[in-house]
Amino acid sequence: MSNTSTVRAEKGTMKTIDLASETVTDLNHALHEQANEMTIEEWEVLNPKGHHNLAVGVDQKLKIDIHGHAGYYCAGMNKEAEITIHGNVGQGVAENMMSGKVHVKGDASSAAAATAHGGLLVIEGNAGSRCGISMKGANIVVKGSVGHMSCFMGQAGALVVCGDAGDALGDSLYETHIYVKGSVKSLGADCIEKEMRQEHLDELTSLLDQAGFDDDPKAFTRYGSARQLYNFKVDNAGAY
Amino acid sequence: MCGIVGLYLKNPAMEDKLGELFAPMLIAMTDRGPDSAGFAVYGDAVDDGVKLTLRHEDESFDWAALAKSVETDLSTKVDWFQNSKVAVFKVDLDAEIVEKYLEENHAEVLIMSSGKSIEILKEVGLPERIVDMFKLDQMKGSHIIGHTRMATESAVTMAGSHPFSTGLDLCLVHNGSLSNHNRLRMELERDGIKFDTENDSEVAAGYLTHRLQQGDSLNQALEHALKDLDGFFTFTIGTKDGFAVVRDPIACKPAVIAETDDYVAMASEYQALTTLPGIENAKVWEPEPSTIYVWERDK
Structure with a gap:
């Protein structure tokens, strides 16, 4: 739908939604109304106070600033919008994101960008466990560290961690590229350290650049799938 | 799903307002637990x-x-x-x-x-009703932990509500579900621990009681709990001098902690902390899995 939308919004038009007086449903309805025709480009959300489901299902090139801490599933299913959270977020930020950018100024709880197909998630603080679980093409850049089981069953896209990674990184990994600058507590099943070739340095450089972080790409280690769990091996039949 | 909240005051000047600060925290967790609610308040010690x-x-x-x-x-x-x-x-x-x-x-x-110093008060009903019933907002004390219950493993009764007493001045609230509670209950009953319900959380409480009776410190008892309890849990344990928080190794059940110079507060969700004074500038973080956190005042 959004590809065919007409952009009518005048530059500088901005709407403020204060959740001290309006509901989360009011906010999401107002944002969804922009899907077919954008009349207001910039949005500001005040007093989020940990509410869940803020700015979910947005389908338009909106710029949304959430001032404060958000609850679960913030910016979930995002398409095209650039959503910045000036605080922490709960579980499942940008879950199933399709495109656009979600930027968390604070920390993120578990399952950040779970199953996300596209777009960029930037976390300036730390992310909890299962960051990028089953990610399907999105890119995630975390300035801090990520918790255990991050990138579990990651299928496509890239996870960049400027800090450390917790236990079982990349367990049952498919083709997500993982780059970690700090230490990795342990690797999950079928996840191995891999050679950093020029194409990977280029990808990493570009992602750090998009996130606005100045970490040296050469300081990172790449991890990927050993591709040993892709197919059923008849030798393992006895184990079932 | 259930909700847990806890508030420990570092600043004794705030003790007169413990209930007033805590009541909205408990009510904020109604969505996570509308079946019953309860709390353990510590103060007015003998x-x-x-x-x-x-x-x-x-x-x-x-x-x-x-x-x-x-x-x-x-x-x-x-x-x-x-x-x-x-x-x-x-x-x-x-x-x-x-x-x-x-x-x-x-x-x-x-x-x-x-x-x-402990007083445990709990009933079936919406958290707001329980707050009114016991006039929670007028209560004073040094610390308090509470629970809002959405029953999964056993019946909605007063006895199945949290907190569960686990010994002198000790109690436990639980969010999650234990998989091995039947076997564990049988073993504990053999060792003389009595149970009033079929509730899984009561087994966790009974387990801690048993470990403490065996001479474990609270920390040791919780270390053992991490090994012996199979399932999902975030526990908050109230003690005479403070409270402890521990999550299982997978840490599926949420927990968030906020700390300022005046207090340490914990809750299942950040929403429950938003009414606390100075929360905007508090240090806010999630407790790590398999890690025991304890806040206690000097004895």
Whole structure:
């Protein structure tokens, strides 16, 4: 739908939604109304106070600033919008994101960008466990560290961690590229350290650049799938 | 799903407002647990003897008569007050003596908690109703933990509500579900631990009681719990001097902690912390899996 939308919004038009007086449903309805025709480009959300489901299902090139801490599933299913959270977020930020950018100024709880197909998630603080679980093409850049089981069953896209990674990184990994600058507590099943070739340095450089972080790409280690769990091996039949 | 909240005041000047600060935290977790709610408040400690929280189903139960018979039969003095269906008895004797007397002579009265400062209050119903029923917002004290329940493993009853007493001045609230509670209950019953319900969280409480009876410190008991309890849990454990938080190794059940110079607060979700003073500038983080956090004031 959004590809065919007409952009009518005048530059500088901005709407403020204060959740001290309006509901989360009011906010999401107002944002969804922009899907077919954008009349207001910039949005500001005040007093989020940990509410869940803020700015979910947005389908338009909106710029949304959430001032404060958000609850679960913030910016979930995002398409095209650039959503910045000036605080922490709960579980499942940008879950199933399709495109656009979600930027968390604070920390993120578990399952950040779970199953996300596209777009960029930037976390300036730390992310909890299962960051990028089953990610399907999105890119995630975390300035801090990520918790255990991050990138579990990651299928496509890239996870960049400027800090450390917790236990079982990349367990049952498919083709997500993982780059970690700090230490990795342990690797999950079928996840191995891999050679950093020029194409990977280029990808990493570009992602750090998009996130606005100045970490040296050469300081990172790449991890990927050993591709040993892709197919059923008849030798393992006895184990079932 | 259930909700957990806890508030520990570092600043004694705020103790008069403990209930007022805590009531909105408990109510904020209604979405996570609308079935029943309860809390354990620590304050108004007795120097000698024991403080018991007692409950009788009948709100017009004659507590004065019970106090009188305790005084006569045990040759002691009882200082008491009533709050809805419960009464707090302060008795100048050892906990064991008073508990044994009540169990043998007044079995219709339930002992909700015993210790120097703990009071456990819980009922079936919306958290807001429980707050009103016990006038929680007027309560004073040093720290408090609470729970809002959405039952998964057993019936919605007062007895199945949290917190569960786990010994003198100790109690437990739980968010999650335990997979091995039936087997564990059988084993604990063999060791003499008594259970009132089919509730999985009561087994966790009974487990801690057992470990502490075996001479474990609270930390050691929780270390053992991490090994022996199979399932999902975030526990908050109230102690005489503070509270502890521990999450299982997978850490599926949420928990968030906020700390300022004045307090440490924990909740299942950040929403429950938003009414606290200075929360905007508090240090906010999620407790790590398999890690025991303890906040206690100097004894």
